[in-house]
Each structure stands twice: as structure tokens, then as C-alpha cells.
Amino acid sequence: METLERIIAEHPFFAGLESYYVGLLVGCAANVRFEAGSYICKEGQEADKFFLIRAGKVAVEILAPPRKRIIVSTLEEGSILGWSWLLPPYEWRFHARAVENTRAFALDGKCLRTKCEQNHDLGYELLKRFAQVIEKQLVAAHYQLIDLCAAEP
Amino acid sequence: MTATALSDPMVPQVHLVQSVTRETPDTFTLTLRPDDGAAPSHFSPGQFSMLWVFGVGELPISISGDSSTEGRLEYTVRSVGPATHALVKRQVGDAIGVRGPLGVGWPLSAARGHDVLLVAGGIGLAPLRPVVYEVLRNRDQYGRLVLLYGARSPRDLLYRKELAAWARQRDTQILVTVDYGGMNWRGHVGVVTTLFRYARLQPNRSVAMVCGPEVMMRFVTRELEHQGLAQAAIHLSMERNMKCAVGLCGHCQYGSYFVCKDGPVFPYERIRSSLEKHEL
Numbered sequence: 001m002e003t004l005e006r007i008i009a010e011h012p013f014f015a016g017l018e019s020y021y022v023g024l025l026v027g028c029a030a031n032v033r034f035e036a037g038s039y040i041c042k043e044g045q046e047a048d049k050f051f052l053i054r055a056g057k058v059a060v061e062i063l064a065p066p067r068k069r070i071i072v073s074t075l076e077e078g079s080i081l082g083w084s085w086l087l088p089p090y091e092w093r094f095h096a097r098a099v100e101n102t103r104a105f106a107l108d109g110k111c112l113r114t115k116c117e118q119n120h121d122l123g124y125e126l127l128k129r130f131a132q133v134i135e136k137q138l139v140a141a142h143y144q145l146i147d148l149c150a151a152e153p
Numbered sequence: 154m155t156a157t158a159l160s161d162p163m164v165p166q167v168h169l170v171q172s173v174t175r176e177t178p179d180t181f182t183l184t185l186r187p188d189d190g191a192a193p194s195h196f197s198p199g200q201f202s203m204l205w206v207f208g209v210g211e212l213p214i215s216i217s218g219d220s221s222t223e224g225r226l227e228y229t230v231r232s233v234g235p236a237t238h239a240l241v242k243r244q245v246g247d248a249i250g251v252r253g254p255l256g257v258g259w260p261l262s263a264a265r266g267h268d269v270l271l272v273a274g275g276i277g278l279a280p281l282r283p284v285v286y287e288v289l290r291n292r293d294q295y296g297r298l299v300l301l302y303g304a305r306s307p308r309d310l311l312y313r314k315e316l317a318a319w320a321r322q323r324d325t326q327i328l329v330t331v332d333y334g335g336m337n338w339r340g341h342v343g344v345v346t347t348l349f350r351y352a353r354l355q356p357n358r359s360v361a362m363v364c365g366p367e368v369m370m371r372f373v374t375r376e377l378e379h380q381g382l383a384q385a386a387i388h389l390s391m392e393r394n395m396k397c398a399v400g401l402c403g404h405c406q407y408g409s410y411f412v413c414k415d416g417p418v419f420p421y422e423r424i425r426s427s428l429e430k431h432e433l
Contacts, residue, residue: 059342069336070333071333071334071335071336071338071342072342072343073342073343073347074340074341074342074343076341076350076351077351078350078351079350099339139346139372140343140344140346140347143344143346143368143369143372144332144343144344146368147305147332147344147366147368147369148305148332148333150366150368
């Protein structure tokens with residue numbers, strides 16, 4: 001568990017987080033592995049976790065009938081997968097598939113929400129960090145949209 | 154060719170097409186050599202030439218080859234309109250008028266002793282390719298070489314074999330992404346700024362050179378500043394319609410500068426305010 005605590009503390013997403021809070025997070029964390037080709041989550045399923053990717057590659061896909069699935073981004077070591085656990089209705093908004101064998105820490109969303117309700121300082125720290133992830137993804141999505149629109153005459 | 158013609162930047166020198174290489178479905182690299190057998194003028198990475206397709210028109214095209222290669226010049230051209238279409242349809246042995254090399258290139262002297270970060274979007278890799286050659290040829294004079302390259306799709310990626318070869322060089326990191334990969338693409342998907350997360354950078358000892366669509370450069374410069382690079386360490390290659398290409402006609406005016414004469418490569422701090430202005 002000590003190793004898990006150290007690894008979580010050293011992850012860029014949690015940089016600067018007080019060790020007391022890291023200790024709280026560790027109680028909600030588990031080591032997970034995904035075989036290449038397997039799905040980590042699917043759109044519409046309950047979003048009860050988020051993931052700190054430690055190694056491998058994950059494709060984030062959206063359903064776009066009739067083309068079925070489109071990869072909108074890929075995530076690699078050091079990235080965060082998922083924020084749907086934060087807000088109702090706690091449902092995944094996309095599919096995520098391991099493109100390569102992938103190792104990650106899964107953090108239990110229900111466990112974290114309970115701890116955040118009990119300790120608002122922890123909740124604020126997590127929200128600040130997730131807000132940055134969401135902002136970066138939103139800017140990237142705008143840029144990607146401009147790029148693709150520019151391809152049209 | 155007279156001495157007057159050679160020294161007059163308004164007079165094109167006739168070159169012959171030595172080879173045409175298809176890079177992507179709409180992008181080709183033309184290799185040219187002077188028709189009189191003389192060595193082409195030396196160029197600095199980042200400079201461009203005006204290529205004249207006789208009877209069609211004249212275009213500013215960045216030089217995309219190795220500045221140490223003697224006897225020929227390379228240009229990578231994307232066919233997007235009548236003039237570029239005519240250019241990429243030239244056959245081996247056809248004549249093309251060349252004015253140049255022209256303009257201000259990348260700050261390679263200032264980059265010596267530093268890590269070199271190249272950020273390219275689409276055809277923007279072409280003017281940065283000579284920098285890669287320069288750094289790899291003089292490996293001990295530079296720190297790490299990091300190339301972040303984004304294209305619309307895998308089939309739009311330029312120089313794919315070279316990208317793979319560069320990635321095998323020491324102290325070199327090549328990261329490639331596409332906007333849309335399809336389900337069989339095994340590489341990265343996302344805009345070029347998403348690659349910064351995986352780049353091994355030392356912002357305080359890096360010089361950044363950026364070339365691509367203007368909107369891409371706006372996003373990239375913001376990210377570079379966010380990463381901690383000083384504005385003075387960021388350089389951009391700008392593109393504008395050109396006519397005379399020697400700072401006389403004003404076609405390529407950009408704020409108080411002419412892209413042809415004062416650029417195409419500019420220090421970011423010099424043009425930062427202009428980048429944020431609409432319709433400039």
C-alpha cells in the first residue's frame with residue numbers, strides 16, 4: 001500500500017497534494033490491467049471509476065451511426081481517463097478501449113464522492129484538478145473541430 | 154544566364170525538374186536543379202523560393218530539402234489551387250523558374266547548445282524538415298530534438314519513412330498525431346497540442362520553431378507559454394500571399410512587417426499582438 005501511495009503522490013495529476021489527502025485517495029484506489037482490445041468502459045454504463053493510466057494506450061471512442069465508432073483521442077502514460085463519476089447521472093459519455101496492454105490505477109468514484117462530501121477540502125482539491133483536465137480537453141476539442149471544419153471547402 | 158540576371162532577385166533562374174515524389178494523395182516533393190548545371194544558391198533552413206510555372210503563375214514555396222546537399226533544391230507542394238496543381242503536375246525535365254532563396258530562416262545559431270522543439274501542422278513540416286537535417290547532421294551542437302507533428306489523417310502524414318528513421322536517432326523524440334485515425338490507426342489521435350503531455354521538454358533550455366495553419370500556431374504558442382518557454386525562445390513561420398517577394402509591393406504586409414523580407418520566420422514576441430488580430 002505504501003508503494004501505491006507513493007506512485008499516486010508522484011502522478012502529475014496529484015502533484016502537490018498533501019500526503020493526508022493522498023492517504024485518503026489510496027483507500028479508494030486499485031491496480032488494474034486491460035488486455036489490448038478490451039473495453040475499459042462503454043457509453044451509457046455507470047461511471048463508477050476514473051483511471052490514472054500508468055502504461056499502454058487507450059482510445060476514447062464515440063458512437064456515430066452509421067459509422068459505428070470514431071476514435072476522438074488517445075491517452076497514454078500519465079493521462080487521466082474519465083470525469084463522468086463526478087457529476088450526475090454518473091454515466092460514461094464515451095467508450096474507452098485499450099489499444100495496447102494497459103496498466104492503470106482505478107479510483108472508485110462512489111468511494112471518492114463519499115470522502116469528498118465528508119471532507120470538502122479534498123473535494124475542492126479534486127475539483128480544481130479535474131477542472132484543468134476538462135478545460136484542456138475542451139480547448140483541444142475546439143481546436144480539433146476547427147481543424148476538421150477547415151478541411152471542408 | 155547573365156551575371157545581372159543571377160544577382161537580380163526579380164529575375165527567375167530556369168531550373169529543371171529532376172524528380173517528383175508523391176508524399177500523400179495531394180502533396181508532392183519536387184527536386185530541381187539549375188538548367189545550366191551550376192550549383193543552386195545556398196539556402197538557410199526556413200527560407201523559401203518563388204517558383205514560376207511558366208504560363209500559369211508564381212508561388213512562394215518553402216525549401217524542404219537538406220541545406221548541405223549540393224546541386225539540387227527540394228520543395229514540397231500541396232495541390233490546393235490551379236497554380237499549385239500545375240506545379241505538382243510537372244514532369245521530369247520540365248522547366249520551372251526559381252527566384253531565391255528568399256527571406257529570413259529559422260534561428261539555428263541561437264538554437265545551438267539548446268534543445269530544439271519543432272511543432273508542425275500538416276504541410277508545415279516541410280519548412281521544418283531542413284532543421285531536422287541540420288540538427289541530426291551536427292548532433293553535438295544541439296541538445297535534444299523533439300518534433301511534435303499533427304496531420305489531419307494518417308494518409309496526410311508527410312515523410313513517413315523519414316519520421317521513423319529520425320525517431321531512431323539518439324536524443325530525438327518524434328511524436329505524431331492525427332485528427333482522425335480510423336479504427337485501424339495504432340498511433341496517437343488528437344490535436345498537436347495534446348502531444349505536449351508526452352514530450353520530454355526542458356522549457357528553460359529549449360528553442361521552439363513552429364509552422365502550420367495560423368489557428369494551430371495560436372493554440373501551440375499558448376501551450377508553449379503554458380509549458381514555460383519564454384516568448385523570445387519561440388519562432389513562427391508565417392504565410393501570406395506574395396508577389397514581389399523582396400519587400401517592394403506590400404502584398405504580404407503583416408502589421409508593420411513584410412512576410413517575404415522580414416520573415417517568413419518571426420520571433421513570436423515580435424508578432425504576438427498581430428496573431429490575435431482578426432483579418433490581419
